[in-house]
Amino acid sequence: MKTSWPILLLLLCLTAGSACRQGTHTSFSQPPESALVLDSTTLGVSTVIQDLNVPWEIYWGPDDRIWFTEQSGTISAVMPETGERKVMLVIPEVYRQRSLGLLGMALHPTEPYVFVDYTHLKKNSTIVSKLVRYTRTKDTLKDPLLLLEFPGNTGHNGSRVTIAPDGKVMLATGDAARYPNAPDTASLNGKILRMNTDGSVPADNPYPGKLLWSRGHRNIQGLAFTSNGHFFASEHGDATDDELNLIRQTGYYAWPHIEGYADRPKEKAYADTFAFIPPVFSWTPTIAPAGIDHYLSGKIPEWRNSLLMVTLKNASLRVIRLNETQDSVLGETVYLSGIFGRLRDLCVSPSGDIYLATSNRDWNPGKGFPKEHDDKIIRLSPIPSAGNLPVLPQSANLNTASLAKGAMLYASYCEACHKPDGRGIKGSFPKLDKSPVVTGDAAALLQLILKGSKKNTGEQMPGFAFMPDEDIASVVSYIRGAWYNQADSVSATDVQKERKKAGQ
Ligand code: HEC
Known part of the structure; x- marks a missing residue:
């Protein structure tokens, strides 16, 4: 196929004359x-x-x-x-x-x-x-x-x-x-x-x-x-x-x-x-x-x-x-x-x-x-x-505008603990890259981000309920698609729903 193509084209060109040059792709x-x-x-x-x-x-x-x-x-x-x-x-x-x-x-x-x-x-x-x-x-x-x-x-x-x-x-x-x-x-x-x-x-x-x-x-x-x-x-x-x-x-x-x-x-x-x-x-x-x-x-x-x-x-x-x-x-x-x-x-x-x-x-x-x-x-x-x-x-x-905002919010609110590459620090801050918590059930993830973790020993995850719905949607969408993660994004409406469930 590869070698016969030029010959085929040549034949076409010889027989079809100028039509060859006028085609959009046949001249290659x-x-x-x-x-x-x-x-x-x-x-x-x-x-x-x-x-x-x-x-x-x-x-x-x-x-x-x-x-x-x-x-x-x-x-x-x-x-x-x-x-x-x-x-x-x-x-x-x-x-x-x-x-x-x-x-x-x-x-x-x-x-x-x-x-x-x-x-x-x-x-x-x-x-x-x-x-x-x-x-x-x-x-x-x-x-x-x-x-x-x-x-x-x-x-x-x-x-x-x-x-x-x-x-x-x-x-x-x-x-x-x-x-x-x-x-x-x-x-x-x-x-x-x-x-x-x-x-x-x-x-x-x-x-x-x-x-x-x-x-x-x-x-x-x-x-x-x-x-x-x-x-x-x-x-x-x-x-x-x-x-x-x-x-x-x-x-x-x-x-x-x-x-x-x-x-x-x-x-x-x-x-x-x-x-x-x-x-x-x-x-x-x-x-x-x-x-x-x-x-x-x-x-x-x-x-x-x-x-x-x-x-x-x-x-x-x-x-x-x-x-x-x-x-x-x-x-x-x-x-x-x-x-x-x-x-x-x-x-x-x-x-x-x-x-x-x-x-x-x-x-x-x-x-x-x-x-x-x-x-x-x-x-x-x-x-x-x-x-x-x-x-x-x-x-x-990519929904660029929202992802760009998500990346910015991640840099301001999350990366001090979870690090720019999402790998966290072993023993203190869990990695978000390839984490099933991040790429899994969106509702559970949103509850965690809103409320933080209730663990009473060691490092804690702060709650982010103070952030507007839009911003939480942006940053969560960002971590779900960043690094090797490939999960769907979430919307501000999803956040609103979880906020209600959490009684906030
Ligand atoms: C002050 C440090 C700190 C900051 C800032 C922080 N986290 Fe966390 N995060 C933690 C800790 C500690 C845990 C583990 C909590 C636990 O095991 O109960 C955690 C857990 C998580 C988890 C669960 C991961 C898993 O696999 O279990 C997610 C998702 C997460 N954080 C997202 C975020 C996002 C998004 C932000 C920014 C909006 C953020 N974190 C900001 C400390 C932090």
Whole structure:
């Protein structure tokens, strides 16, 4: 089937002539291998190219090829229709180790420039990051021009590069695992920087003479502009609080003082003194977000006006629905969980097909990965029906607004005892992760949360009857779905009922 498909297509093309090019999916030589069924659209899932070694950035080029970096230092361009690959450049001075190597890349839409960011080990053994501009020709990249060199470290080197709608180069740098860097306006680490295509400071930058655009970032792994020019970044949290941030010029995002929302006493106190911009969404437990892109095509109507985000630890594609003004999150749906392993980046073709890059040959592969032909670039493209293709498992629909509130409430009221990871402390505070009390009968669970435990020895569980019904519903729904738990959520009406039973 696999080998005969291109021949079949070729025959079809020869006999049907131009009809071949007009079809929405028949012009690809890679057959769909499975199907993802949405409300009204069925997506065929096919492998564009395989046997790669951590395609870190994939970028739809102005030449209608997918350009990609591999972490060890190779830049290639692949024809999406055929999977034919051309190696454009190998950069020998790339230093690959753990999360380090050839990372972000962006192609300028109107000028022949390619911007790449990578780590390099100097003769004196210090690690630096470099942003280098190459000039693109059909077959190669030439004339490297070093735009910026800045401190690196054995972790937290970012980075993504993208081109703003006004043609400026936007570079996200990691904090280089030195926390004081991020807030410090004098350091280039933990920042988003804005520069001209020759690396100079634009005359209209907010801090005269400085590349600084926003600060207080830990380790950004995704950058994208929406169609109306809003600028988003995905960012790795520490033990908790991965973030999706809406980036404003001069914005302060408060790492390392505030993780996620200002929801712990120390964070609240800090936020009283220092103005900061909270994330538009945050994830605890962490999912390790990576590449993001705005999807505006009508080709997959269910996903129109979403931010598409891939994740590493959570190994999924997340479709994050935006409001009409593209500045807040309405909800989130999770697809492909665990199926292709870690996902590092994605890009969208002008016709609305979606391409994903796996990252199973990196330093931290999940159980059962890498598989034989990892890593891959995968395409999601509408097909008329699933036919005989295996249908991938259903997605998980998350009630984001309420879950976000639940996570916040958990952080303020529960995690001091039960811990952010829900594992508790042995002998004192029971674990909530995989607890049958949490995932079992909702009525009994609500009674416990309302009344607390009546045990008169050892540690006690306080009662939370003082919290409004809505809040109890949010936090209980959160613990029932967090970590490895997979129980249904509860509603404020359920809480009201149990409150009455308890005579409160
Ligand atoms: C001051 C510490 C403390 C706080 C704060 C706390 N708990 Fe507890 N929790 C306990 C203790 C102690 C127990 C064990 C009680 C017992 O065995 O009688 C417990 C038990 C539980 C259980 C039962 C778990 C099982 O498997 O038996 C759940 C569910 C629970 N807590 C949820 C919560 C939620 C939700 C919050 C926040 C709204 C919270 N707890 C806040 C100390 C705490």
